[in-house]
Amino acid sequence: MDSADAKITGGGATTAAYTSHQPLSLKTKILYGAPSFAGAAMIIPILINMPKFYADVVLVPLGFLAMAIAIARSLDALSDPLMGWISDHTHTRLGRRRPYMLIGAPLCGVAFFCLLNPPAVFTGGRAAIWFGVTFILYFVFHTIYVLPHYALGPELTQNYNDRSSLFAWRESFTILGTIVAAGAPGVMIGTFHLSQRQAYFRLGIFFGILVTVLYTLLVVTIKERPDFVARESNPLVPGVRRALRNRPFGILLASYVVGSIAGAIPATMMPFFNAYVIRPPNPDVWLSKLLVGYFGLGFLSMPMWVWIARRIGKLNTWLASFFLGISGGAAMFxxxxxxxxxxxxxxxxxxxxxxxxxxxxxxxxxxxxxxxxLYTGKRREAQYTAFWSMLPKFIAIPSAAVPIAILASLGYKANHVQTPQVVFAIRAIFALAPATCSALSFLIAWRFPITQTIHNAILEGIELHGRGEVAVDPMTGASVPPPTPGHDEDVGWFLDYFSSGELKRYLARGASQPVRDVMRVATMSIAVSIISVIYVLHRVSSLRADPGAMISLIVVAGGLAFAIFVFHLMRLGPARRLAAGEVPADVVRAHLGQVVEAIREGTPERAVG
Structure with missing residues (x-):
């Protein structure tokens, strides 16, 4: 922090007292960003190296790998909103975010080491089980620490440009870790003549320890802002509904969801494209060189992008960057x-x-x-972060698992020259699919409305609310009174457990209708989930036979169905309370009017008056 920063202590940490517009010090940015070095270094071998390592060295059938990836990423996506809700509602001496970093990082380090080091005696079915269990545990523990870490970032500063700098530092460490992890296997194998197993053993120990050390350092040196920690959080289900009514968030999320496909496919397919399409003399060494080149240029270009963003804005800079990915993907084909x-x-x-x-x-x-x-008076970093990561993960599941399953269905054979059909599939999936998704993501992102001027007006509105004054929405021109905690606001959040259609049916068909609506959808969802589990168990009754390509899609469908079931199960209690007449009909009608207005304007609605 700057020399003028005031010091505060608590929870065993000492750091600066943050204000909304006060620039962060270089020290704070580094301490916040450094753990991403280890986190990124761990994710690279898992997503890029491990599928091919388990397929070609450990000799696990591709269908089992695809199924394990689909199951692990489905659970990972399901755990995101739960972890976000838990973090937002945690109140400890260490704050809302730091306890989970302290717990999750070392557990994730252990799972990482185990995933990279399957017992040498394991092949086929037993190796597939080892891969599936350790892969799942890695992502569960990863969610525990990384989601609170990412949620902490927006809380550290509300300065428009300083946020770009903070996240640029975090992602710079991300890319540095990625570069090291991408290049390390090739260096170890090509220079020090280690086997793949020996190289991954050393990587597992080093980064498993490093992730623990860096997150511990963050926890003991950076204190959460006490004004954010003390703020009340909201219920999970209504929070999801209000997030979806936030038009800027909807645009950004849609673009990111589509763009996530462009990121998930190359990560899985690059080793196959390199080894079986380009066919260099030493594929493992060249894979490391290619990854270092990709992430190295990403790292070196970040200061340029930060400079451009300060001059033409974040959105225009982001849109300009799409051209490179689209043209690059087309050229690789x-x-x-x-x-x-x-x-x-x-x-x-x-x-x-x-x-x-x-x-x-x-x-x-x-x-x-x-x-x-501005509309809700609540800080919901973890919940937005969770929702931000959950949907792209569900989209990315087939992006990571299905390409592998497709190769298996076309006759992929480990360590052999592939057929023309397999080679063409690798080229098309690796190059054309991401380029197409990037183009679609660009078209969606074009509509994002928040500029620096608008964001400054949003912060001014929040400050007006802090003084009890009425603010103006800079995007719609609507007057936004300060959210007032109490009965009216509580009723508004309660009624957001239900969609507009459900509330209209409640008014038209009687008190028991909400319970019937919730039970119908929950029953259908759990039925789909159970059928999916039965189908998967039937197909994998023998670990000797490859389960095929369809199994990954069934796993994804079952995971989505179970997420829907849990979502509606959380609504059952409120539905019974509504059926008992807890909220008068005229209040429900007033709430419906505000929901319609919020949907039309793309804003989170205000409390029922």
């Missing part, structure tokens, strides 16, 4: 065997664009959270 140096050029070109999205999207998301606070 044209490459043929032996074009390894051309592949390096195109990979580096695409990497420049990759660097922009890393820090711009979380910075823009933080601005969206401020807009939500």
């Amino acid at each position: 044209l490459l043929r065997p032996g074009d390894i140096h051309w592949l390096m050029v195109v990979i580096c070109w695409a990497g420049i664009g990759f660097g922009a999205g890393l820090f711009l999207t979380p910075s823009m998301q933080a601005d969206v959270i401020d807009y939500d606070e």
